[in-house]
Amino acid sequence: MxxxxxxHIGVATPDLDASIAFYRDVMGATDITEPFVLESQQVRVCFVNTPTDSGINGTQVELLQPTSPDSAVGKWLEKNPLGGQHHLCFEVPDIHAAKSEFEALGKRVLGEPRVGAHGTMIFFVHPKDMGGILTEIMESPKGAH
Amino acid sequence: MxxxxxxHIGVATPDLDASIAFYRDVMGATDITEPFVLESQQVRVCFVNTPTDSGINGTQVELLQPTSPDSAVGKWLEKNPLGGQHHLCFEVPDIHAAKSEFEALGKRVLGEPRVGAHGTMIFFVHPKDMGGILTEIMESPKGAH
Known part of the structure; x- marks a missing residue:
């Protein structure tokens, strides 16, 4: 690959509005996107944009609140009721090539590529095959370099 | 603040060399720093530099292997033997101002500021006060903007 x-880093929270207030009031974030529901993942989600030295495209904090206790994030919160670091997301130029490469290495890709929170195709790879980290692979948005 | x-995101691993091979051979990282021992944290550490759209200063993956099972990272690995996401680190312009601000908000700062893996002063804030995330605060390296 x-x-x-x-x-982004994916951060699960039992209370999205409280987490937005935390990033704004405690951490000093000044650019937080409007929350929306991503039905395919059963989460309400928003992004905290972080500063960079270049001024463009910092790694985001993706805040995730489950819309159902039976969702993947809902089940994760059962074990981690405070919330915390849920996954890590890297971009790739070609989602299908990346899937083939992970599978050729024996990594368990969780389901077929689907549309993620940024509107491009994503998939997840099993944490047990990835050093304990649930890893999201995301096709770079069009126009990005 | x-x-x-x-x-960076701090990733604990039971085997630093295996993790370096994973980031190089599975994830396709091309820029990984030489490991060194950070005595104050009882870890062997290196950084995976990740690409950015601007070409400068991507968020790094800090790989951490404990040098003692009794260290903070050693104890964390006892509970998470595969390794995984251990902490999250944000820069601030002034470490002492940041410490005062966290304390004024009732956040538990863990110990006094000390020299971190990038050679600038750092401290950690208790995960129970930070939405379940062990948070490192690091003074920006001199010359950075």
């Missing part, structure tokens, strides 16, 4: 940008 | 750059 060709490693791309670290697009 | 004034939120700075997401400097």
């Amino acid at each position: 060709k490693l791309g940008r670290m697009n | 004034k939120l700075g750059r997401m400097n």
